[in-house]
Amino acid sequence: MASAKKAGGLVVDLAGREVTVSSPDKVFFDERGETKLDLIRYYEAVADPLFAAMGGRPVLLERYPNGAGGSSFFQKRVPKNAPGWLTTTVVGTVNGTTSDALVAADVAHVAWAVNLGCLGFHVWPQTADDPDHADELRIDLDPQPGTDFDTARGAAKELRTLLEEVGLIGYPKTTGKRGIHVYLRLAPRWDHYQVRSAAVAVARELERRRPDLLTAAWWKEERGERIFVDYNQNAPHKTVFGAWCVRARAGAQVSTPFGWDELDDVNPDELTIATVPERVAERGDPWAPMYDEPQSLEPLLAMHERDREAGLMDAPWPPVYPKMPDEPPRVAPSRAKQAADPPADRG
Incomplete structure (x- = not known):
């Protein structure tokens, strides 16, 4: 320069x-x-x-x-x-x-x-x-209170297993904070709504498999001390913090792609603008294979169709979005219960 x-x-x-x-x-x-x-x-x-x-x-x-x-x-x-x-x-x-x-x-x-x-x-x-085509599926493994990056490691292992079972490969990165993002580069064939539907299916399946570790619950009061699979990061018009980008933290931590073989050892706090350039020079780009072979969304859309045929409604959307067809009520379960319960008899 x-x-x-x-x-x-x-x-x-x-x-x-x-x-x-x-x-x-x-x-x-x-x-x-x-x-x-x-x-x-x-x-x-x-x-x-x-x-x-x-x-x-x-x-x-x-x-x-x-x-x-x-x-x-x-x-x-x-x-x-x-x-x-x-x-x-x-x-x-x-x-x-x-x-x-x-x-x-x-x-x-x-x-x-x-x-x-x-x-x-x-x-x-x-x-x-x-x-018009979303060519990335971004799976956000978001630690909730009482969980940390180590918890997210376990969640990422469950996600990797699920993806491998349906013939897909995910590529992880640190978020630059406590969580993990896993990306799939897609062939440009599916719109944003379809990609979100695939993310919903992933979140629900992970929760079914490990309800002690992972949750698809949109309402915070239902999540508990688990990793939230934030499917709405794939809603239309949503953005996600970029790979190799620097967080506004005092240590200048970087949202850093890494290989699955590093999952047990990677420390997100040590990946900074002072250390990542040397890491790239020595190891190259762990996401390079992702760009060479865009993948299909069809295995995850098949999971979504299975859930809908089983009677599941659409998952809740963020409050800024218009009400969507077949979406459950946008009210926290505790508030819905309060509204449904008759007032106590004070007579």
């Missing part, structure tokens, strides 16, 4: 573009004092696996103008004063509005976003060129 100083900042040359970086020495991560420029250098160092994972996809920016310890906000729309070379695409929202979102076209686009204080890229499951 070539660079040249300018008043108040630095101009860096990335992917054939000149990107202005204001306050390059501004500390973004307190634990080791890494700066805005350090973050840009990190993304340049992991550019190959980063863009294999999210290249050509729209991204939602999570901005922390004052670094990881400060306040934040999400930004979907690219500002009007963005440089003319920036690639954007139109994305929709649940309520039907549209906006021009940044496309992860190359490392210059990432650096431009980092200059705005972007410490996290949340990635759409479709490419900008094919918005």
Whole structure:
């Protein structure tokens, strides 16, 4: 990365573009004092696996103008004063509005976003060129209170077994926090609703197999000390924190892909912008085989059809979505019980 100083900042040359970086020495991560420029250098160092994972996809920016310890906000729309070379695409929202979102076209686009204080890229499951097909299934193993990353390890093993039984291969990554995401790259044949249906089927089957460890319960009061399989991360218009992207934590932890053979040993807190580039240089991209062989959703859709034929309704949707056909009531079970119980006789 070539660079040249300018008043108040630095101009860096990335992917054939000149990107202005204001306050390059501004500390973004307190634990080791890494700066805005350090973050840009990190993304340049992991550019190959980063863009294999999210290249050509729209991204939602999570901005922390004052670094990881400060306040934040999400930004979907690219500002009007963005440089003319920036690639954007139109994305929709649940309520039907549209906006021009940044496309992860190359490392210059990432650096431009980092200059705005972007410490996290949340990635759409479709490419900008094919918005109607979700070509990724993202299975979010989300630890609930009383569980931790070690619990998530056990959940990931159950998921791997299930996928293997139906002839599929999942590819895990740390979330950069306590959970694990498992991805499947799909042939671009299925829409977002079908991919969500497959995720619902996975969540329900995992809960049937290990109700002590895993839950598909949407309502928090029903989850207990189990790993929640968050199927709604696959709902239309949903984004998921990207692979190789850096969390807004003091230690600059990275959401890092890893191999199944590392599951028992991987420590998410040790995977940071200080350690991940060397890891990539030594081990390469553990997700590389995923991109070479897109998979079929049909085995999981068959599980979904089996559940529906057995009389199961659709699983609950997030509250911001319109009411869906055959969806159960959107009210927590405890509140539904209160509404159904007659008031006590005070006479």
